[in-house]
Amino acid sequence: MTSTDQQIFLSVRDLKVHFSTEDGIVKAVDGLSFDLAKGKTLGIVGESGSGKSVTNLSILGLHDPARTTIDGEILLDGKDLLTATERELERLRGNKMSMIFQDALASLSPYHTIGTQIGETYRKHTGASKKEARARAIEMLRRVGIPQPDVRVDDYPHQFSGGMRQRAMIAMALVCDPELLIADEPTTALDVTVQAQIMDLLKDLQQEFGTAIIFITHDLGVIADIADDVLVMYGGRCVERGTKQEVLRTPQHPYTLGLMTSMPSLEGSVDVPLNPIPGSPPSLLNPPSGCRFHPRCTFTEKVADGLCSTERPLLDVVDGRGSACHLSLEQREEFFAEFAASRHN
Amino acid sequence: MPRFLVRRVLGALVILLIISAVTFWLFYAVPRDPATMSCGKNCTPDMLAQIRHNLGIDHPIPVQYWEWLKGVFVGRDYAGFGHCNAPCLGYSFANRQPVLGTILDRLPLTLSLAFGSAVVFLVFGIGTGMMAAVKQGKWQDKVASSASLVASSMQIYFVGYLAMYLLVAKLDILDNPSYTPLTDDPVGWASGLMLPWLVLSLIWTANYTRMTRSQLVETLSEDYVRTARAKGLSRRNVFFRFAWRGAMGPIVTIFGIDLATLIGGAIITESVFSLQGVGRLALSSVDKSDLPMLLGVTVLSAGAIVFFNIIVDAVYALIDPRIRLA
Numbered sequence: 001m002t003s004t005d006q007q008i009f010l011s012v013r014d015l016k017v018h019f020s021t022e023d024g025i026v027k028a029v030d031g032l033s034f035d036l037a038k039g040k041t042l043g044i045v046g047e048s049g050s051g052k053s054v055t056n057l058s059i060l061g062l063h064d065p066a067r068t069t070i071d072g073e074i075l076l077d078g079k080d081l082l083t084a085t086e087r088e089l090e091r092l093r094g095n096k097m098s099m100i101f102q103d104a105l106a107s108l109s110p111y112h113t114i115g116t117q118i119g120e121t122y123r124k125h126t127g128a129s130k131k132e133a134r135a136r137a138i139e140m141l142r143r144v145g146i147p148q149p150d151v152r153v154d155d156y157p158h159q160f161s162g163g164m165r166q167r168a169m170i171a172m173a174l175v176c177d178p179e180l181l182i183a184d185e186p187t188t189a190l191d192v193t194v195q196a197q198i199m200d201l202l203k204d205l206q207q208e209f210g211t212a213i214i215f216i217t218h219d220l221g222v223i224a225d226i227a228d229d230v231l232v233m234y235g236g237r238c239v240e241r242g243t244k245q246e247v248l249r250t251p252q253h254p255y256t257l258g259l260m261t262s263m264p265s266l267e268g269s270v271d272v273p274l275n276p277i278p279g280s281p282p283s284l285l286n287p288p289s290g291c292r293f294h295p296r297c298t299f300t301e302k303v304a305d306g307l308c309s310t311e312r313p314l315l316d317v318v319d320g321r322g323s324a325c326h327l328s329l330e331q332r333e334e335f336f337a338e339f340a341a342s343r344h345n
Numbered sequence: 346m347p348r349f350l351v352r353r354v355l356g357a358l359v360i361l362l363i364i365s366a367v368t369f370w371l372f373y374a375v376p377r378d379p380a381t382m383s384c385g386k387n388c389t390p391d392m393l394a395q396i397r398h399n400l401g402i403d404h405p406i407p408v409q410y411w412e413w414l415k416g417v418f419v420g421r422d423y424a425g426f427g428h429c430n431a432p433c434l435g436y437s438f439a440n441r442q443p444v445l446g447t448i449l450d451r452l453p454l455t456l457s458l459a460f461g462s463a464v465v466f467l468v469f470g471i472g473t474g475m476m477a478a479v480k481q482g483k484w485q486d487k488v489a490s491s492a493s494l495v496a497s498s499m500q501i502y503f504v505g506y507l508a509m510y511l512l513v514a515k516l517d518i519l520d521n522p523s524y525t526p527l528t529d530d531p532v533g534w535a536s537g538l539m540l541p542w543l544v545l546s547l548i549w550t551a552n553y554t555r556m557t558r559s560q561l562v563e564t565l566s567e568d569y570v571r572t573a574r575a576k577g578l579s580r581r582n583v584f585f586r587f588a589w590r591g592a593m594g595p596i597v598t599i600f601g602i603d604l605a606t607l608i609g610g611a612i613i614t615e616s617v618f619s620l621q622g623v624g625r626l627a628l629s630s631v632d633k634s635d636l637p638m639l640l641g642v643t644v645l646s647a648g649a650i651v652f653f654n655i656i657v658d659a660v661y662a663l664i665d666p667r668i669r670l671a
Contacts, residue, residue: 060575062574062575066482086580090577090579093576094576094577094578098575099575101568101572101575106567106568107568108569109569109572109573109590110665110666111590111591111666112586120578121576121577121578124576124577124578125577156667158666158667172576
């Protein structure tokens with residue numbers, strides 16, 4: 001991406017994650033590639049079921065091996081995670097790479113105190129004593145801004161408020177100073193104030209430790225706030241990528257454009273109806289032929305020979321910037337401008 | 346915790362009062378007269394009245410119940426027997442033996458049967474269930490699941506006689522079922538009860554296998570189990586400290602009820618293996634219209650259920666910190 005001058009820390013190449021279900025094979029991720037450097041944040045955007053979370057669970061190796069086939073390559077600091085043994089992965093998880101999950105209430109164990117849950121990650125990877133782990137847990141809680149951390153460390157998750165639980169979850173993920181942090185919609189369930197606090201916290205921590213962050217969200221506002229680079233996923237594939245400025249200012253894919261025009265604007269009149277993307281996310285069991293977005297795309301008929309429904313558009317990436325669409329860039333510039341104008345009057 | 350115990354014990358007493366009163370009333374709702382039964386062939390109305398008086402059933406039902414309650418809490422005087430100290434459960438209509446003594450006589454066998462088979466079905470049931478859940482969808486799971494389905498559809502009087510014929514009479518692997526008190530001869534105690542334990546626990550093992558498996562399959566897919574794996578904890582650690590912890594609650598609940606039921610007597614098992622336990626005592630007291638004995642056994646079984654319910658609730662609070670005892 002734009003950070004080619006920096007050392008690449010995480011490299012995903014042609015990742016394919018397929019689940020076998022009773023109804024057939026679900027292609028949850030179908031050929032995804034990206035790179036991430038230290039100290040940088042990659043925002044992954046997409047609807048539910050676009051393969052965002054699956055991608056990240058397979059980086060950690062948390063998929064069900066009995067039902068999942070994974071192809072491709074995931075290199076973390078040069079080490080291929082897909083060929084790593086369970087033992088090796090256990091040593092990396094929570095240590096070198098860790099994850100913040102979406103629903104902190106469900107993701108924290110109801111049976112153990114916050115302190116135990118933070119401390120056991122630390123003990124596992126550093127061999128610290130119980131006492132040291134507890135001290136570390138208190139320190140982490142203080143760092144994520146939990147008041148009275150030396151008291152709250154003995155609380156159970158149900159005694160925490162939603163925002164505090166998410167902070168505790170972050171403290172847990174950061175306890176071993178991971179070099180890669182995957183945040184799977186960490187702020188979706190929270191109110192806006194808490195959301196802003198948590199984003200600031202992540203940015204501070206990244207500055208302090210140079211952590212590489214993958215930030216999964218469907219909220220473009222959050223992306224604008226935190227990401228350096230953006231990857232837009234649709235139906236298990238990457239449809240557009242680039243820097244935050246490139247993707248948000250001049251989107252190249254009709255899906256990205258749709259996402260952006262579907263956002264309500266604070267400046268406009270309240271009476272303006274929302275502009276959702278028509279249709280619903282594709283079935284990954286029976287994905288649409290050609291371009292997976294074509295059944296919902298406004299511009300399908302502008303492409304000659306019905307190419308959209310027959311041929312998969314390739315994602316050609318130059319200098320970290322690219323998109324997968326059959327329209328030429330000039331056509332898109334023209335049509336997108338028309339589209340935007342029609343939506344804003 | 347103390348408040349919880351006081352509240353629950355008081356509640357338990359109320360429940361036992363209600364159960365004994367209902368049993369009393371139900372007993373007289375059945376058109377069978379215990380006096381006629383013990384009077385025999387050449388019965389005169391005078392003899393009948395005398396027997397009624399001796400049994401204490403010539404009073405109205407509420408008065409009889411009051412007398413019975415008095416016996417339990419402060420003791421009572423009997424026409425033919427003298428004073429009976431509290432807790433007095435009365436004397437059997439059938440053989441004039443003290444009810445409490447008879448029950449205490451039968452209880453060691455029933456407790457041995459209950460706790461012994463509980464150990465067997467917990468170990469094998471939970472063990473097999475855990476294995477099936479870990480190997481979910483693989484052949485081990487399929488074998489365990491189908492075997493437990495077959496086993497839980499078995500009947501004790503079928504399996505019991507079959508096992509007795511095969512293991513005792515034909516192959517002579519196990520001893521003929523008998524009861525020796527544990528304190529007299531531990532080896533004899535275990536070998537005499539081995540067959541009843543195994544037979545009684547077969548169906549329960551199957552049930553606990555299925556329950557453990559389904560609970561674990563559910564908790565293994567919980568988000569917090571995934572988080573534990575994402576922290577780098579080993580599969581073993583995640584399984585026992587997270588998934589099993591979550592699965593335990595419902596199993597403990599069912600186990601409390603099951604154990605209490607067993608203490609009320611395993612009627613079929615005791616009958617099949619000719620063991621003199623509380624279950625057969627209950628059966629014969631119904632058969633003989635023996636009200637004091639029936640009441641005694643009923644209060645014992647109900648007491649066991651109420652008692653284990655309190656224990657289960659306390660244990661549940663230990664397992665799950667979200668539950669507060671009040």
